[in-house]
Amino acid sequence: MEQSVYSTPPLDANHAGLRVLVASSEAHPLIKTGGLADVAASLPAALRQLGHDARLILPAYPSATRQLREPRVHCELRIPGCRASVRLLEGLHPDHELPVYLVEAPDYFGREGNPYTDLSGRDWGDNAERFLLFSRAVALIAQGLPAIGWRPEVLHANDWQTGLAPALLHAQPERPAMVFTIHNLAYQGLFDRATFERIGLPAALWNLSGLEFHQRMSFIKGGIVFADRVNTVSPTYANEVRSARFGCGLDGLLRQIGGRFSGILNGIDYQAWDPASDPMILQPYSPDSFGLKVENKLDLQREFGLPRSEETFLLGYVGRLVDQKGVDLILEILPELLTDARTQIVMQGAGERRTEQALSEMAARHPHQIGVYVGYDERRAHRIEAGCDAFLMPSRFEPCGLNQLYSLRYGTPPIAHRTGGLADTIVNLTPETLANQSATGFLFDEARAEALREGVERARRLYRDQPEAWRALASNGMTQDFSWESSARQYLRLYTEILVERRAHRETEASAALA
Numbered sequence: 001m002e003q004s005v006y007s008t009p010p011l012d013a014n015h016a017g018l019r020v021l022v023a024s025s026e027a028h029p030l031i032k033t034g035g036l037a038d039v040a041a042s043l044p045a046a047l048r049q050l051g052h053d054a055r056l057i058l059p060a061y062p063s064a065t066r067q068l069r070e071p072r073v074h075c076e077l078r079i080p081g082c083r084a085s086v087r088l089l090e091g092l093h094p095d096h097e098l099p100v101y102l103v104e105a106p107d108y109f110g111r112e113g114n115p116y117t118d119l120s121g122r123d124w125g126d127n128a129e130r131f132l133l134f135s136r137a138v139a140l141i142a143q144g145l146p147a148i149g150w151r152p153e154v155l156h157a158n159d160w161q162t163g164l165a166p167a168l169l170h171a172q173p174e175r176p177a178m179v180f181t182i183h184n185l186a187y188q189g190l191f192d193r194a195t196f197e198r199i200g201l202p203a204a205l206w207n208l209s210g211l212e213f214h215q216r217m218s219f220i221k222g223g224i225v226f227a228d229r230v231n232t233v234s235p236t237y238a239n240e241v242r243s244a245r246f247g248c249g250l251d252g253l254l255r256q257i258g259g260r261f262s263g264i265l266n267g268i269d270y271q272a273w274d275p276a277s278d279p280m281i282l283q284p285y286s287p288d289s290f291g292l293k294v295e296n297k298l299d300l301q302r303e304f305g306l307p308r309s310e311e312t313f314l315l316g317y318v319g320r321l322v323d324q325k326g327v328d329l330i331l332e333i334l335p336e337l338l339t340d341a342r343t344q345i346v347m348q349g350a351g352e353r354r355t356e357q358a359l360s361e362m363a364a365r366h367p368h369q370i371g372v373y374v375g376y377d378e379r380r381a382h383r384i385e386a387g388c389d390a391f392l393m394p395s396r397f398e399p400c401g402l403n404q405l406y407s408l409r410y411g412t413p414p415i416a417h418r419t420g421g422l423a424d425t426i427v428n429l430t431p432e433t434l435a436n437q438s439a440t441g442f443l444f445d446e447a448r449a450e451a452l453r454e455g456v457e458r459a460r461r462l463y464r465d466q467p468e469a470w471r472a473l474a475s476n477g478m479t480q481d482f483s484w485e486s487s488a489r490q491y492l493r494l495y496t497e498i499l500v501e502r503r504a505h506r507e508t509e510a511s512a513a514l515a
């Protein structure tokens with residue numbers, strides 16, 4: 001029998017047709033600054049593959065509106081406390097059969113470029129208003145607007161930009177089950193008290209068991225405090241953030257919410273990231289034809305203006321240039337690393353100006369060994385994954401990390417700090433792990449230049465001295481399964497757990513009322 005759009009389905013993790021609204025401030029390729037965008041597009045697509053009715057909601061940034069397939073205006077939204085005209089657009093995701101809602105409020109989201117910052121890299125001055133408006137729209141739709149005729153049973157909110165939606169919804173009788181995913185605890189959406197008073201949130205939210213955080217308003221606390229379940233994107237990071245070192249001031253709260261908090265590893269989109277069929281790379285290859293990969297190296301060297309040589313050990317880096325990623329550690333070891341003339345590195349990233357400059361200067365000093373591209377370029381990111389021999393990820397912390405998963409898939413073993421999702425997805429090479437074919441990369445224990453240098457040395461030695469072992473290592477990585485299906489199933493279990501719990505709670509209340 002067909003489920004009605006408002007009915008509650010039978011509750012077990014395998015049943016089909018769960019209605020899930022995924023709310024995010026970015027989703028690939030509509031708009032992207034980092035891994036959140038990949039996840040926000042892939043997870044609902046994977047849920048749909050499993051037979052569930054997942055839909056995505058985003059702010060209508062110009063680039064998102066431009067790329068929406070079959071767009072139409074759905075309805076006007078009357079947002080409490082907001083005089084601006086807000087419309088809800090509906091269409092399909094460019095790459096998946098995934099319904100997408102866009103919250104169109106031109107004064108708030110009608111700006112080109114980065115969704116969070118202006119051209120000079122400063123946060124937009126009205127980010128609190130912008131993401132409150134978005135959260136209010138999400139909260140409205142999550143309760144089932146008659147004009148839409150669809151009511152989600154689960155709201156899955158992501159990162160601080162959507163943190164206020166659970167806060168606004170938690171006391172509503174018709175609210176869905178709520179999951180809040182932390183993709184990076186370092187970004188919390190903190191604003192001063194005057195902003196809290198100006199934007200018109202209920203005064204009751206200003207207390208320590210609400211949004212207040214060291215005399216400021218914290219958007220991320222809205223999600224952590226008020227969602228039914230909170231998770232982050234790897235089991236190790238979920239443990240790390242319960243400690244003062246990684247908890248960014250929220251470790252106490254995360255310890256306190258105990259069993260409500262867990263870690264679920266991200267997957268990756270194996271269609272978009274497949275070296276055997278990637279249209280962005282020169283030469284497709286697979287574990288069976290690993291020898292062909294070198295053609296991509298020669299092509300990458302050409303693209304970056306480096307001398308072309310098959311024997312060179314070519315390292316790669318792609319990522320945001322922020323303290324988290326440890327690019328300064330790479331810069332520190334480069335001069336010594338490059339005393340070996342048969343080592344090169346290509347790096348691509350955008351972010352902090354001083355790091356962009358330092359990279360460019362380093363490349364100017366070593367034009368035959370360092371290639372740098374400052375900026376964001378999807379195509380080149382694929383070509384770096386395919387063309388390099390090994391990939392650097394010396395992140396100080398890494399909630400999950402997607403680039404190491406892409407590297408594994410492309411037979412480009414990662415050299416990474418043993419932290420967060422990197423620790424959960426890379427198996428360090430040792431004589432034992434090489435022998436039992438589980439090794440996939442090189443992990444080092446501390447985010448220090450010396451430890452990174454040793455990691456690179458280990459990799460370079462294996463690459464030069466034991467080509468067969470290198471090939472085996474790369475092949476182990478290529479055949480790992482980090483597809484979305486298993487992660488999506490874990491999210492389904494989480495959703496179902498809440499639904500079962502809430503149903504039991506309602507039943508207890510009903511029988512108490514009858515007694």
Ligand code: ADP
Nearest residue numbers: 034035319320349375376377378381401402403
């Ligand atoms: P984070 O979300 O912290 O930035 P992840 O490893 O989870 O780190 O995801 C980063 C994503 O952004 C990957 O898909 C990566 O390829 C992409 N990316 C980051 N910087 C760039 C860039 N300069 N050009 C192209 N892609 C980039």
Ligand code: GLC
Nearest residue numbers: 035036183398399400401402
């Ligand atoms: C964040 C994290 C990154 C994670 C991504 C997607 O930006 O920094 O580690 O992979 O979100 O969850």
